[in-house]
Amino acid sequence: MRLVVLDTETTGLSPLNGDFMVEIGAVEIDRRTITGRTFHHYLNPGRDIPEEVVRIHGISNEKVKDAPSFADIAPDFLEFIQGATLVIHNAAFDLAFIMNELRLHGFPGIDHVPVIDTLAYARRRHPHQRNSLDALCDRYGIDRGKRTLHGALLDSELLAEVYLAMTGGRQFSLTDGVPRQPAASFVQFPAQAGHRDEKAETAPLTRRRPLTISEEEQAAHRALLERIHRESGGRTIWLDAQAAAAREA
Secondary structure: OEEEEEEEEEEOOOHHHOOEEEEEEEEEEEOOOEEEEEEEOOOOOOOOHHHHHHHOOOOHHHHHHHOOOOHHHHHHHHHHHHHEEEOOOOHHHHHHHHHHHHOOOOOOOOOOOOOEEHHHHHHHHHOOOOOHHHHHHHHHOOOOOOOOOHHHHHHHHHHHHHHHHEEEOOOOOOOOOOOOOOOHHHHOOOOOOOOHHHHHHHHHHHHHOOOOHHHHHHHHHHHHHHHHHOOOOOOOOHHHHHHHHHHHH
């Protein structure tokens, strides 16, 4: 089975807000062996990279001013991932950027490409624990000493090691039992390209199960509010608001 472990760095958090990729990196795994084949490019996003983002990944405007655009390297990217399952940590984030830029530049979509989200898988294997890439490297004894900043190719290499460790090491098996979903199940774009669609952005929130709060949790919350009220000398405002609402009812 051929896998492509993938990561991106971007100008910000949302392609719907005009953010684009500044780096893409990918590592090939074939029959549970990291083959050494990679795909890596810095990308000119066609817009300024905010300074606060540069502090995270170290990729400045100067660094990418002569780099190709994603449109320039998209054909090679599509060829590299052809026939593979993508392995991505927090797949919805990276796929949103890749699929958006493919769409904007008129390239074929990757809606039906199978994807493994290692963040979702790690949360299932290690509930109530930190499951960032750094935390997983530490948990599985993978050296991340070279990682001082986020970098797409380095993070892909680390994630490839993490994936193999999480799924039983390098021993070959017919199936690793890890759920795969088509890329389209992670990302849905608004019908009108280029316009912010609040329904699209909030859709993942509305699909979450409603929170349930037990009587004990409600009682503990009320006790905490009363304690804050006492210790503040009665200067809180929420009890007054509750009383006013009760009078108006």
